[in-house]
Amino acid sequence: MKVILAKKYGFCFGVKRAIKIAEKNRFATTFGELIHNPKEIARLKNDFGVGMSNNLAEIDTNNAVIVRTHGITKGDLEILKSKNATIIDATCPFVTKPQNIVKEMSAKEYQIFIFGDKTHPEVKGVASYGDNVHIIASVEELDSIKLHKKIALLSQTTKQIEHFCAIASYLLSRTHECRVFNTICNATFDNQSAVEELSKEVDVMVIVGGKNSSNTKQLLDIAKKHCADSYLVEDECELNAKWFENKRVCGISAGASTPGWIIKKVENKIREI
Amino acid sequence: MKVILAKKYGFCFGVKRAIKIAEKNRFATTFGELIHNPKEIARLKNDFGVGMSNNLAEIDTNNAVIVRTHGITKGDLEILKSKNATIIDATCPFVTKPQNIVKEMSAKEYQIFIFGDKTHPEVKGVASYGDNVHIIASVEELDSIKLHKKIALLSQTTKQIEHFCAIASYLLSRTHECRVFNTICNATFDNQSAVEELSKEVDVMVIVGGKNSSNTKQLLDIAKKHCADSYLVEDECELNAKWFENKRVCGISAGASTPGWIIKKVENKIREI
Numbered sequence: 001m002k003v004i005l006a007k008k009y010g011f012c013f014g015v016k017r018a019i020k021i022a023e024k025n026r027f028a029t030t031f032g033e034l035i036h037n038p039k040e041i042a043r044l045k046n047d048f049g050v051g052m053s054n055n056l057a058e059i060d061t062n063n064a065v066i067v068r069t070h071g072i073t074k075g076d077l078e079i080l081k082s083k084n085a086t087i088i089d090a091t092c093p094f095v096t097k098p099q100n101i102v103k104e105m106s107a108k109e110y111q112i113f114i115f116g117d118k119t120h121p122e123v124k125g126v127a128s129y130g131d132n133v134h135i136i137a138s139v140e141e142l143d144s145i146k147l148h149k150k151i152a153l154l155s156q157t158t159k160q161i162e163h164f165c166a167i168a169s170y171l172l173s174r175t176h177e178c179r180v181f182n183t184i185c186n187a188t189f190d191n192q193s194a195v196e197e198l199s200k201e202v203d204v205m206v207i208v209g210g211k212n213s214s215n216t217k218q219l220l221d222i223a224k225k226h227c228a229d230s231y232l233v234e235d236e237c238e239l240n241a242k243w244f245e246n247k248r249v250c251g252i253s254a255g256a257s258t259p260g261w262i263i264k265k266v267e268n269k270i271r272e273i
Numbered sequence: 274m275k276v277i278l279a280k281k282y283g284f285c286f287g288v289k290r291a292i293k294i295a296e297k298n299r300f301a302t303t304f305g306e307l308i309h310n311p312k313e314i315a316r317l318k319n320d321f322g323v324g325m326s327n328n329l330a331e332i333d334t335n336n337a338v339i340v341r342t343h344g345i346t347k348g349d350l351e352i353l354k355s356k357n358a359t360i361i362d363a364t365c366p367f368v369t370k371p372q373n374i375v376k377e378m379s380a381k382e383y384q385i386f387i388f389g390d391k392t393h394p395e396v397k398g399v400a401s402y403g404d405n406v407h408i409i410a411s412v413e414e415l416d417s418i419k420l421h422k423k424i425a426l427l428s429q430t431t432k433q434i435e436h437f438c439a440i441a442s443y444l445l446s447r448t449h450e451c452r453v454f455n456t457i458c459n460a461t462f463d464n465q466s467a468v469e470e471l472s473k474e475v476d477v478m479v480i481v482g483g484k485n486s487s488n489t490k491q492l493l494d495i496a497k498k499h500c501a502d503s504y505l506v507e508d509e510c511e512l513n514a515k516w517f518e519n520k521r522v523c524g525i526s527a528g529a530s531t532p533g534w535i536i537k538k539v540e541n542k543i544r545e546i
Contacts, residue, residue, distance in 0.1 A: 161446045164445075164446075165441075165442035165445065165446060168438075168441060168442065168445055168453070169438035169441065169442060172437075172438065172441055172453045172455055173434045173437075173438060173455065175455060176454065176455055177452065177453070177454050177455070178452075178453045178455070179450065179451075179452045179453070180441070180445045180450070180451045180452070180453060181449065181450050182445050182446065182448060182449055182450070182451070
């Protein structure tokens with residue numbers, strides 16, 4: 001099987017930075033998953049003793065607590081501080097930015113809309129910094145919301161720009177001022193453009209990444225538009241030989257939280273097919 | 274011929290207000306055309322002695338000078354003031370608003386984009402209130418402009434919202450913050466929606482208005498999308514009997530600067546056909 005890697009894929013700046021922080025802080029605990037990739041989290045546990053807890057009440061504050069790449073809510077940060085924990089902030093700067101925007105726009109009394117997934121930790125964290133914040137996943141959800149005259153709109157960092165523009169268009173045609181902050185991160189843009197380009201040229205696409213990773217799901221979504229035979233795997237064991245029957249060229253991309261060593265294993269296994 | 278009038282058409286708030294101001298100021302001079310309708314301007318001249326001058330150097334300042342509905346440039350206003358003219362401001366408040374927005378955004382160092390017609394007096398006036406202002410008529414024109422990180426976008430009051438949204442989408446996907454001010458006026462919205470609705474139901478559409486009127490041209494443009502046999506006339510003399518051959522129902526709309534008495538004459542003549 002001939003294999004082509006996307007021009008851009010895998011680890012983004014924020015994830016690389018968070019992993020370096022974790023590796024430097026042996027035996028620290030991350031509050032929530034540091035990044036959305038279970039295999040990399042397991043490696044940090046095995047090689048560096050970095051643990052993970054989802055429970056603030058029980059979190060070990062004898063060692064440092066690392067704030068995850070996606071950030072945490074303002075309330076959770078205050079609880080950590082009240083526990084006198086040593087807090088090490090691995091929040092991606094591209095997530096700190098929308099947190100600050102929400103804080104500022106809220107102080108200026110804008111009605112705030114975040115295009116994103118209500119259940120995603122990044123979005124929960126960003127939303128916690130303001131009042132009058134609406135999290136919406138689609139244009140349709142806007143119909144039931146009474147719009148103010150001054151609106152601020154921002155996006156989860158990993159969303160697709162076309163969908164964001166559709167939401168902006170809806171809002172700006174129905175209000176006086178719509179202040180749109182393009183908080184989709186460059187790595188997301190680049191990985192998405194590259195997967196779009198590659199998926200038009202191949203017979204089958206494999207996206208490597210965590211099943212709970214937002215940006216990985218977006219890559220799969222884009223790939224499927226151009227290549228019906230597109231699949232998401234967390235590692236090489238999930239590959240299915242049937243996907244490659246009668247196919248000539250396979251494209252590979254990977255989410256921003258997928259480490260190179262997993263991508264390499266997937267690539268090697270596909271080449272052998 | 275059966276005739277149906279659009280649900281909303283004709284004089285907007287700003288035009289009605291400007292005409293009242295002119296009627297109250299006999300023998301005043303308007304700097305530029307008060308509104309974009311030559312027949313109404315002729316009526317104001319005949320009935321109220323209100324003249325018109327396009328030349329600031331020669332304008333008669335013995336009587337009051339009326340600032341036109343579309344506003345004038347900051348520089349021209351300063352010249353009028355320096356001549357100690359009695360200035361009566363008939364600028365539509367929906368035009369004063371974008372002038373003030375440009376002033377404020379310019380002070381805050383935003384790069385400013387106005388979606389509009391470079392040659393239109395409203396746009397010239399609004400643009401004059403800021404530095405670093407680009408006037409663009411289409412998305413394509415944006416390709417050659419280096420975009421800043423902080424952009425403010427506004428529109429000529431009479432543009433179509435769909436085109437405005439397309440420009441906003443282009444800009445917001447290529448910058449960090451795009452502050453979109455929806456300065457398209459409600460009367461424009463309402464007249465446009467009504468002409469869209471009506472033009473789907475009739476065999477022929479007649480739009481009444483000045484040929485130099487931006488909002489009138491937009492109405493014609495929208496009507497033509499749904500009814501190929503759509504025509505623009507300034508008065509009943511321009512109607513052509515051939516347009517109505519083998520037609521059953523005629524729709525009528527009129528620009529925001531078209532007085533009711535002209536619309537009535539057009540309506541009556543079409544009914545006789």
